Amino acid sequence: MAVHAIDDEDASLRELCPPTLDGFKPEQIAHQYRTAALIALSMDNFLVHHDLNTLEAILLLIYAINHWEGLEYSWILLGMAQNIGMSLHCNVDPTIRLETVNYIDLERRSRCWAGILLLHTNQAMSYPDINLSSFSTGKTRMPAIVNDTDIQENTISTPKSRITQMSVMQYKLEISQLSSRICSHLSTQTSLSREAVANFDAEILAQQQQWDSAFLVNGSPSVLEASSHAYWCILQLYAHQLYLILYRPIRHSSTAPAESHSSDLSREKCVKSGET
Numbered sequence: 562m563a564v565h566a567i568d569d570e571d572a573s574l575r576e577l578c579p580p581t582l583d584g585f586k587p588e589q590i591a592h593q594y595r596t597a598a599l600i601a602l603s604m605d606n607f608l609v610h611h612d613l614n615t616l617e618a619i620l621l622l623i624y625a626i627n628h629w630e631g632l633e634y635s636w637i638l639l640g641m642a643q644n645i646g647m648s649l650h651c652n653v654d655p656t657i658r659l660e661t662v663n664y665i666d667l668e669r670r671s672r673c674w675a676g677i678l679l680l681h682t683n684q685a686m687s688y689p690d691i692n693l694s695s696f697s698t699g700k701t702r703m704p705a706i707v708n709d710t711d712i713q714e715n716t717i718s719t720p721k722s723r724i725t726q727m728s729v730m731q732y733k734l735e736i737s738q739l740s741s742r743i744c745s746h747l748s749t750q751t752s753l754s755r756e757a758v759a760n761f762d763a764e765i766l767a768q769q770q771q772w773d774s775a776f777l778v779n780g781s782p783s784v785l786e787a788s789s790h791a792y793w794c795i796l797q798l799y800a801h802q803l804y805l806i807l808y809r810p811i812r813h814s815s816t817a818p819a820e821s822h823s824s825d826l827s828r829e830k831c832v833k834s835g836e837t
Contacts, residue, residue: 591625602615602618611645616646616651617673627683639680646677650670651671651674653702655702656702667702668712671701672730685744686740704730704731706728706730707720729796732768732771732775739761739768739803740806762830765804765807769796769797773793777793801833801834802834809827
């Protein structure tokens with residue numbers, strides 16, 4: 562993923578470029594590294610022998626494939642990652658049955674499972690017929706909203722900063738749970754309830770207001786922290802994708818409310834989110 566952040570004219574591309582490639586295009590170099598990662602996993606016999614290192618590598622690989630090649634190319638790997646995560650008990654809170662835990666190991670497992678949930682959310686938001694209700698977080702321990710430096714083997718300290726390295730993950734998990742409920746509703750209902758749509762709309766708006774409070778300064782991007790605005794923009798993409806998922810069926814469904822106000826509102830929401 563880092564290769565794509567390098568300018569095409571950067572001299573470091575020559576150092577990163579495998580000898581089998583002619584030219585230094587970041588896309589080709591990144592593809593070669595992804596291929597090498599898959600070969601390394603295969604040579605390690607990861608389908609039989611796997612640990613947290615294996616799972617973390619697969620999740621990073623899936624993220625890169627999703628981002629640069631397309632979600633449809635990572636379905637199989639995501640299914641493998643989910644099953645490996647379950648075999649490593651990443652989806653179960655060990656603090657329920659253990660008196661002492663290694664918090665570094667615990668957080669790695671929690672973050673891996675959170676990553677699996679988010680990757681599935683990306684799939685569901687692109688293919689709304691997917692029902693994620695089976696991914697219940699009831700017995701799952703979600704990652705602590707802290708910085709890496711706050712985590713020691715025997716304790717997790719209270720973060721000194723209001724926004725931590727895991728804040729974006731927290732907001733993504735919240736929108737993931739909302740996305741799951743919206744997609745589940747749309748995949749099981751034969752008609753759209755105006756009340757349900759209004760409630761979901763209000764929940765999305767509430768999420769956006771949280772992001773504004775966390776990452777903007779008086780409603781505007783911070784000139785001192787460009788990364789905060791980048792995080793805000795990424796989260797907004799999730800919100801507007803959910804608006805499209807929520808309102809497009811109203812625009813195209815024969816069961817849509819006949820009132821012109823509802824139709825106009827749906828059109829306005831779709832246009833605004835589509836332009837974002």
